[in-house]
Amino acid sequence: MKIIALKAFAISAIIGCISPTAAHGPRSKAENIIAASKVATGGKLWDAAQGCHETGTHGDRAYTTRFSLLRYGMRVDSDQGGNILSMGFDGKARWRASGGKTDVRTDAGSLQEAILTNYLSINGFYFPTRFPATFKYLREATKAGRKFDVLEITPEGSRSIEVWFDRRSRLIARVVDRNGQPPVTVEASNYRRVDGLTIAYSLIVRGSDGKIADRGALNSFNCGPIDHKIFNPPIAR
Numbered sequence: 001m002k003i004i005a006l007k008a009f010a011i012s013a014i015i016g017c018i019s020p021t022a023a024h025g026p027r028s029k030a031e032n033i034i035a036a037s038k039v040a041t042g043g044k045l046w047d048a049a050q051g052c053h054e055t056g057t058h059g060d061r062a063y064t065t066r067f068s069l070l071r072y073g074m075r076v077d078s079d080q081g082g083n084i085l086s087m088g089f090d091g092k093a094r095w096r097a098s099g100g101k102t103d104v105r106t107d108a109g110s111l112q113e114a115i116l117t118n119y120l121s122i123n124g125f126y127f128p129t130r131f132p133a134t135f136k137y138l139r140e141a142t143k144a145g146r147k148f149d150v151l152e153i154t155p156e157g158s159r160s161i162e163v164w165f166d167r168r169s170r171l172i173a174r175v176v177d178r179n180g181q182p183p184v185t186v187e188a189s190n191y192r193r194v195d196g197l198t199i200a201y202s203l204i205v206r207g208s209d210g211k212i213a214d215r216g217a218l219n220s221f222n223c224g225p226i227d228h229k230i231f232n233p234p235i236a237r
Contacts, residue, residue: 051226
């Protein structure tokens with residue numbers, strides 16, 4: 001997760017799942033919430049970008065992430081005290097490379113995780129025709145005096161997660177993955193405007209017990225042309 005930018009939702013009755021690519025007529029409550037969040041964070045500027053590049057830290061590990069906004073494809077290169085680790089997804093395979101060895105996986109479970117990670121990292125719900133998913137309005141929630149709209153979002157080929165949108169700012173406040181291994185909640189904050197796009201610069205990852213498992217801090221973010229070849233698994237040597 002881009003960790004990623006994020007959101008939240010509200011209503012008294014649950015609206016059924018709707019496929020954005022197949023829906024016709026008026027937008028659903030969930031789709032309206034997502035559309036409002038997209039406008040609040042950059043609107044059409046998101047549509048114009050080919051891909052993005054960010055740098056930051058997760059704990060004591062520095063990382064660089066590159067991802068496409070046109071189709072599935074992302075790559076993360078990290079360094080922890082000289083221990084270099086690269087991970088990626090090209091839309092067909094999930095891979096991990098370290099110490100001269102590359103592990104490439106195409107099984108259903110690995111692809112499900114790769115799709116979800118990639119989808120959240122790019123706020124795939126902003127691009128329903130590029131990254132199909134179903135949206136369901138779940139409930140209104142109140143926490144620490146703030147009100148949120150909570151949606152269930154299910155990317156095609158992956159599992160469902162909850163995304164919380166702040167009702168006032170329309171920004172993503174948290175993502176809840178109850179079915180992950182392990183289950184986690186990611187809280188986003190410290191939003192900043194970068195070239196017209198609003199990005200979360202601080203992330204806190206909590207385990208099912210509520211304790212902090214990881215902290216993420218963004219150092220830089222920019223969008224522009226992207227070479228999709230960088231998402232392919234490294235060639236074994």
